[in-house]
Amino acid sequence: MSGPWHVAVLMGGWSSERPVSLMSGEGVAKALEARGHRVTRVDLGATPAEGRDLPAKLIAASPDIVFNALHGVPGEDGTVQGLMDVMGIRYTHSGLTTSVIAIDKVLTKQALVPHGIPMPGGMIVKSDSLFEKDPLPRPYVVKPVNEGSSVGVAIVTAEGNYGHPIGRETVGPWQDFEELLAEPFIRGRELTVAVLGDRALCVTELKPKGGFYDFDSKYTDGMTEHICPAQVPDDVAQYMMAVALQSHRLLGCKGTSRSDFRWDDTQGIEGVFLLEVNTQPGMTPLSLVPEQGRYIGLDYGALVEAIIEEALGVPALAGGAA
Structure with missing residues (x-):
C-alpha cells in the first residue's frame, strides 16, 4: 500500500513503562504527521478497565495500520497482538507468538x-527464598521474568547493602514479584x-x-x-x-x-x-x-x-x- 496512510498510534497502557510509551507514541505521531500521513492517537488507558474500550477505539478509527508504541504488558506480551489478529487489523512490530516468547x-x-x-545461565527463584540464602555466588543479578527497560533489576554484590542474606525489608524487586530470574553477573x-x-x-x-x-x-x-x-x-x-x-x-x-x-x-x-x-x-x-x-x-x-x-x-x- 502506497502512502499517505491513516495510522493509529497505540500508546500508553498500565505497565510501569507507560510514560515511556506515551513519549514514544507522541514522537511517532508527530513524525508521521510531518510526513503527510493521517494519525489517530489511541491511548490504551492507564488501567485494565480503561483498556476494555480498545476494540471500540480501533473500530472507530478504522486505520490502514496500527503503529504499536506500547511497552510492557499488555502491549508487548502478545495480548494486544492477539486482539488485533482477531480483529483483522494490521500492526507494526512482532506478532503474537514472538511477543509471548x-x-x-x-x-x-x-x-x-x-x-x-x-546467554548467561540462570534459574527461577521464589523471592522469599532470597531471605534465606543466595541462589548463586555473589555477584549475581535478579530481575523479573517479563519486564523490560531494566525495571526491577538488582545487582547483589558482596559489598552491597542488601544484607547477607538479603533483608526481608530491604527495598528491591523481591518485594514486588513472587518469582525472579537469578543470573550470574557478567x-x-x-x-x-x-x-x-x-x-x-x-x-x-x-x-x-x-x-x-x-x-x-x-x-x-x-x-x-x-x-x-x-x-x-x-x-x-x-x-x-x-x-x-x-x-x-x-x-x-x-x-x-x-x-x-x-x-x-x-x-x-x-x-x-x-x-x-x-x-x-x-x-x-x-x-x-x-x-x-x-x-x-x-x-x-x-x-x-x-x-x-x-x-x-x-x-x-x-x-x-x-
Whole structure:
C-alpha cells in the first residue's frame, strides 16, 4: 500500500513503562504527521478497565495500520497482538507468538541457547527464598521474568547493602514479584544492537553515570553517555551484530528489535553475552533505535515509515549484518 496512510498510534497502557510509551507514541505521531500521513492517537488507558474500550477505539478509527508504541504488558506480551489478529487489523512490530516468547526471559533462553546464542545461565527463584540464602555466588543479578527497560533489576554484590542474606525489608524487586530470574553477573561493558527489517544497524555502548543502566539512566537526559558506534574491536562488533540478527530471525521478530549485551572485554568474543531481545524498542528522543537509524542515514521519520512499510509488506532494509 502506497502512502499517505491513516495510522493509529497505540500508546500508553498500565505497565510501569507507560510514560515511556506515551513519549514514544507522541514522537511517532508527530513524525508521521510531518510526513503527510493521517494519525489517530489511541491511548490504551492507564488501567485494565480503561483498556476494555480498545476494540471500540480501533473500530472507530478504522486505520490502514496500527503503529504499536506500547511497552510492557499488555502491549508487548502478545495480548494486544492477539486482539488485533482477531480483529483483522494490521500492526507494526512482532506478532503474537514472538511477543509471548521474547518478553519472557526464560522462554527466550530456551528458544535461543540451543541455536548457539550465548546467554548467561540462570534459574527461577521464589523471592522469599532470597531471605534465606543466595541462589548463586555473589555477584549475581535478579530481575523479573517479563519486564523490560531494566525495571526491577538488582545487582547483589558482596559489598552491597542488601544484607547477607538479603533483608526481608530491604527495598528491591523481591518485594514486588513472587518469582525472579537469578543470573550470574557478567562484568564488563553494556552494549546494544538494533535490527531493522533484516539488517543489524550498528553497536552502541552505554556508559551510565550512575554505574548501572537502569530505568532512570535510560530515560533521563544526561544520565547515560551513548557511544555510537561503540569503540570495540571489529570482530566483536561484527559478532554482536550477527548474534542480534540471528536472534531476531530465530524469534520471528518483525519491524525492529533491540538486543542488549554484556561484554567482558578481557575475554574477546568469548566474553559476549546476550541478555535479552526487546521486540518493542523505545522511540523516545533518548532511545537507541532512532540513534542507530541516524547513524546509517535514516532520520526519525524515515525510520518510522520503514517500520510501517515492512508491516505493510514492503521490505524495510536489506543487507544482513553488514
